[in-house]
Ligand code: ADP
Ligand code: ZN
């Protein structure tokens with residue numbers, strides 16, 4: 096008998112195990128449909144309801160007369176097993192993918208179904224719905240292949256001569272003569288062409304055929320079947336001669352690949368040092384051995400610029416996967432990868448779960464980026480998953496960054512499987528720009544109330560007047576404008592979240608940046624009726640206004656120099672981000688003013704000035720990584736200046752000029768920062784010296800959440816006491832920093848364990864055993880990035 100081990104996809108917060116189902120022989124060979132295989136979506140019944148499941152194991156079991164065992168060793172009577180009722184799809188993943196889903200669920204204490212779903216393109220899985228009549232039915236997936244009808248020259252194309260008055264035939268033949276063309280295009284140009292095509296096809300003058308459409312292709316036409324995802328492949332670019340440092344980095348990667356057991360190489364190189372070139376050459380060698388490569392870049396830097404660089408080297412064999420693509424585009428890319436034709440997958444963290452077979456190299460660029468950690472279940476970190484995958488597949492993992500995470504630096508130091516290759520200089524030999532720190536507290540004390548210090552204003556004047564460009568970074572955290580009543584101190588807050596509302600000049604609105612709640616700003620204080628409501632802080636719009644005034648008054652600059660603002664508001668529309676960057680690139684002198692999103696991956700030759708308007712707001716957050724993030728942000732944004740022939744300069748404004756993170760960043764002195772930061776982490780018990788788990792609870796009823804949090808805390812404390820003893824620490828259940836979000840109340844419990852301890856296993860056991868409280872959601876975040 097064949098038994099499938101199935102992850103059943105039913106909404107549950109409980110952690111469960113796969114279930115066993117019998118697979119009828121005819122289903123195994125695909126009689127009358129698709130064959131059952133690992134990775135297939137199937138229809139099963141569980142607890143009286145029908146559900147979609149994913150096969151993660153398939154085994155032939157010799158039935159004994161009365162008893163068998165399932166894949167998990169549980170004895171059971173084979174006759175009792177329910178059957179897989181239908182195979183709903185071709186495989187979404189292979190055996191390795193199945194192993195990965197099972198591993199993720201254990202490693203991150205996450206529900207299995209959520210782990211399996213990582214492997215399915217959005218909306219590509221059939222759904223099971225129950226009709227009004229109580230019957231279950233399978234709803235076809237909303238996303239699938241799309242075909243276009245194409246017209247090409249037929250066997251008799253050259254011989255066929257249309258009649259003189261058959262104008263439409265002549266038009267169509269002329270069009271087809273110029274190249275294959277879609278029926279849709281012909282009708283757009285010439286009106287209805289159905290009967291014309293039919294007549295021509297009957298004579299063999301043309302052939303009409305269906306061809307798979309790759310959504311997201313700009314030109315669509317001549318390149319059906321080629322990968323989508325933005326720019327078409329440019330002419331191949333030759334690889335430059337590597338510098339010595341780059342050669343050493345490539346050699347280190349080669350050695351790691353040769354070891355074939357999942358070693359990690361950290362390419363620790365300043366911005367512009369040629370890290371990407373190192374990746375490209377390491378990938379080239381990987382492909383030469385017939386293996387594939389996955390490259391992860393932060394979502395925000397997944398621009399056509401980045402993609403074009405990979406296409407420039409590897410042509411049409413590059414697939415692209417990120418969340419700003421439409422579901423259809425993602426499906427087509429997914430399918431393109433599955434076909435085996437894609438050799439390199441470039442994408443956001445989710446690209447790890449595409450069906451690329453035989454991957455021998457994974458590259459994670461800007462490894463320190465927070466976006467590599469998924470903030471919803473399963474709360475995985477791409478770095479850990481990639482390392483696991485490469486150790487299974489006998490490949491290597493490459494991490495790149497100008498500002499590596501403290502975790503990665505720690506591993507390089509302590510873990511013999513990790514090595515680092517340093518690229519301390521820019522590939523073009525240009526020096527890193529000098530960083531000047533401006534003490535805003537001193538400016539303030541000397542009477543200046545302006546947002547731009549004298550030094551930043553002067554630097555802007557000098558650079559822009561020479562036709563050069565500037566990038567200004569607004570640290571958006573804690574940089575919002577809010578209303579405050581001068582009489583009673585009232586600050587309007589969001590009724591759904593525990594946060595104050597942000598004031599928007601445009602339309603005089605108050606907006607919640609967490610849930611989108613919007614109201615008109617009140618003319619008087621809703622609490623005391625006072626008319627003295629003052630606007631505090633400064634939104635990006637206010638900064639733009641002040642910057643405009645500043646530029647207009649600068650000699651040689653004036654109103655013709657554009658300010659391009661890039662923040663959450665201006666980049667909402669699809670493609671807006673790219674358009675803003677393009678207009679910045681096309682301008683002569685210009686200022687790009689934006690939030691954190693501009694710190695990454697920008698590569699413009701003529702940016703000579705980078706200004707950080709407020710470097711310190713992160714330092715006050717209750718976040719043990721605040722110093723690390725500030726250090727990284729300044730180093731990253733500084734790397735945007737003076738990348739080509741022109742020297743760059745950086746001006747950092749701060750109220751905390753003495754802070755070590757800022758002083759160290761300003762002198763490119765990582766050692767200085769680490770010497771101050773690491774002892775603090777060690778003393779307070781934070782990573783990289785301990786491992787943490789964050790147990791999250793949330794729900795609509797504050798009291799219920801608090802009670803459940805207490806209960807779970809007690810259970811957890813007892814379990815840890817019994818199973819691991821005093822080595823672990825379970826902190827009390829407390830409200831989250833953002834205690835209320837979208838009308839949900841949130842609590843958390845922090846667990847700390849020594850390095851090397853298997854952190855998730857006890858939590859998984861507790862979550863499997865505990866009784867679920869339907870009123871309160873609970874989840875575990877292993878190795879959280881944010882607390
Ligand atoms: P990073 O990824 O570290 O920011 P890049 O790989 O983008 O660096 O390299 C920065 C610039 O230097 C790019 O324009 C790249 O084409 C160029 N470059 C990189 N390596 C070399 C090399 N060995 N010789 C010449 N130019 C190089
Ligand atoms: Zn008031």
Ligand code: ZN
Nearest residue numbers: 589592607610
């Ligand atoms: Zn809100």
